[in-house]
Amino acid sequence: MEKFKKVPKVIGLFSGCGGLDYGFQQKGFQIVYANDIDKNVKETYEYNLKHEIDINDIHKVEKEKIPQGDVILAGVPCQPFSSAGNRKSTKTKDGNLFLEVTEVIKSQKKKPKVVVFENVRGFLSSKDNDGVLMTDRFIIEMGNLGYKTTYKLLNASDFGVPSNRYRVFIVCVDLIERKEFIFPEPPLMTPKVTVGDVLSRKTPKGEEVEVWKLPPSSQKIVPFITEGGSWKDVPYKELSDRHKRIRDNIKKYKSPNFYRRFARTEVMGTVTATSSPENSGILHPLEDRRYSVREIARFQSYPDKFKFIGVGSLQMKYKMIGNSVPPKLAEVIADSIKKQLF
Numbered sequence: 001m002e003k004f005k006k007v008p009k010v011i012g013l014f015s016g017c018g019g020l021d022y023g024f025q026q027k028g029f030q031i032v033y034a035n036d037i038d039k040n041v042k043e044t045y046e047y048n049l050k051h052e053i054d055i056n057d058i059h060k061v062e063k064e065k066i067p068q069g070d071v072i073l074a075g076v077p078c079q080p081f082s083s084a085g086n087r088k089s090t091k092t093k094d095g096n097l098f099l100e101v102t103e104v105i106k107s108q109k110k111k112p113k114v115v116v117f118e119n120v121r122g123f124l125s126s127k128d129n130d131g132v133l134m135t136d137r138f139i140i141e142m143g144n145l146g147y148k149t150t151y152k153l154l155n156a157s158d159f160g161v162p163s164n165r166y167r168v169f170i171v172c173v174d175l176i177e178r179k180e181f182i183f184p185e186p187p188l189m190t191p192k193v194t195v196g197d198v199l200s201r202k203t204p205k206g207e208e209v210e211v212w213k214l215p216p217s218s219q220k221i222v223p224f225i226t227e228g229g230s231w232k233d234v235p236y237k238e239l240s241d242r243h244k245r246i247r248d249n250i251k252k253y254k255s256p257n258f259y260r261r262f263a264r265t266e267v268m269g270t271v272t273a274t275s276s277p278e279n280s281g282i283l284h285p286l287e288d289r290r291y292s293v294r295e296i297a298r299f300q301s302y303p304d305k306f307k308f309i310g311v312g313s314l315q316m317k318y319k320m321i322g323n324s325v326p327p328k329l330a331e332v333i334a335d336s337i338k339k340q341l342f
């Protein structure tokens with residue numbers, strides 16, 4: 001690994017269990033502060049990143065106490081912009097969280113050189129309360145603070161992550177650098193990693209296989225779904241009343257592809273925070289169950305030494321993994337930032 005002249009210091013905001021922060025750490029960046037509101041991520045973050053995480057609502061954090069950083073990482077919550085969410089964007093409190101990031105920037109003695117935001121694809125078409133596209137709003141807000149902003153939609157699977165995950169990365173560079181961040185291009189000729197490739201690996205020795213059980217409604221219909229299939233395989237009479245209504249009027253409901261069960265030859269879909277069998281491709285191709293915690297962690301490119309610990313319920317583990325930036329993609333961004341700016 002190429003060495004830095006001076007190791008850049010990272011402030012992690014909305015760090016979750018640490019996917020984005022971990023990728024930067026792997027590339028030699030040093031975490032000096034991390035924050036998240038969710039106490040469930042604390043033990044996992046601290047065990048794996050070997051750095052304390054401040055569990056607090058970002059609104060309540062005394063910004064001037066945050067140590068000086070060179071890079072701010074901010075995977076602001078995506079629900080207000082997600083097509084699965086309500087898309088109320090800045091009308092919601094969460095949609096305004098990015099303003100908290102600008103407060104952190106303003107409270108720093110020296111302006112951090114780079115600020116990285118990450119969000120869902122729906123962010124690209126979201127507008128603020130005044131009808132301004134959020135991308136333009138970011139360019140304006142960050143421009144007012146003296147940053148040049150570029151953004152790009154990336155698919156994690158183009159960079160070796162074993163699942164399709166489209167996310168927008170917004171990289172803002174201090175104008176003083178007179179540089180615009182150039183996004184990395186996917187490596188040429190890299191074969192995509194399939195579900196079968198991921199499942200061919202055994203659970204790490206000594207690790208408990210943790211599987212969040214399917215709800216009874218799913219247990220009833222999942223056995224009908226073939227590898228590579230979906231709820232379309234389920235006989236009409238086996239469906240719930242809600243599903244019958246949808247199937248009766250499938251066009252009206254925009255032909256949903258519920259209960260997708262990816263085949264071993266396919267690339268996995270996006271691992272989601274809800275891991276709902278109806279909407280997330282979470283079904284194992286051969287066994288009538290959700291993927292295990294380790295399997296979804298692998299789909300998200302977490303290395304096996306990364307442990308998910310200290311939470312009361314299995315559901316929380318699925319949530320933190322589904323919320324993550326895949327560390328492998330984070331490493332690619334970190335590498336590019338390192339080469340261009342440090």
Ligand SMILES: C[S@@+](CC[C@H](N)C(=O)[O-])C[C@H]1O[C@@H](n2cnc3c(N)ncnc32)[C@H](O)[C@@H]1O
Nearest residue numbers: 014015016018019020037038057058075324325
């Ligand atoms: C998309 S996830 C971030 C994922 C993380 N960057 C990663 O790569 O693993 C958004 C995070 O924002 C946190 N969050 C939501 N509201 C918050 C608030 N008011 N203050 C601090 N963190 C908040 C959530 O708990 C969640 O972990």
